[in-house]
Amino acid sequence: MTTHDCVRQQLHTLETLLREHRHWRQDAPQAHLFTSTQPFFMDTMEPLEWLQWVLIPRMHTLLDNAQPLPEAFAVAPYYEMALAADHPQRETILAVLQDLDALFARDKS
Template identity: 40%
Template sequence: MQLLNTLEQQLRHAGLWSQHAPVQGVDSHVPFAADIMPFQQWLQFVLLPRLRELCEQDKPLPSMAVAPAAEMYLPDETAIIDTLTQLDRLAAGTEHD
């Protein structure tokens, strides 16, 4: 899905892409795993792989609202927020990729 590739490119361009996965596992019960990793790492190591897997399996995206979190955690990254807004809308069935 092009939006996922766009999000990855935007994270890389903004210098928010990590070369190494977090040392801790991604087993968190806190929204966006905020207790164990920065939001941009959650996008990279949790959201992107899960959404890509769903796309590869031709399954629908879950209803989600990630853009509001991006507005809080990455307020200056308008391109990333816009892409996440599009993903949220696509998952809600109100926009097409």
């Protein structure tokens, strides 16, 4: 399985997890919320919104167009800080994000 295939699979795993635990929103955020210049759009979106509306679709666009994947990629450290310690799916979400990050680290070896 190629790195692109593994990344796509991990993105599907993340989406499924968000949907199963009702963190998947039906209505897109307003357009101006996507103009943030902050990492993870911290000033305009909640952390799980950013996964749904920014990370997942942008990564799929790269994959669909056979574009190179980012070289420096690590989202799990942000989510370790951003998700509350008592968030019910915290550990599960972090595990999926760590697995996603590992795909990019593995690609370097």
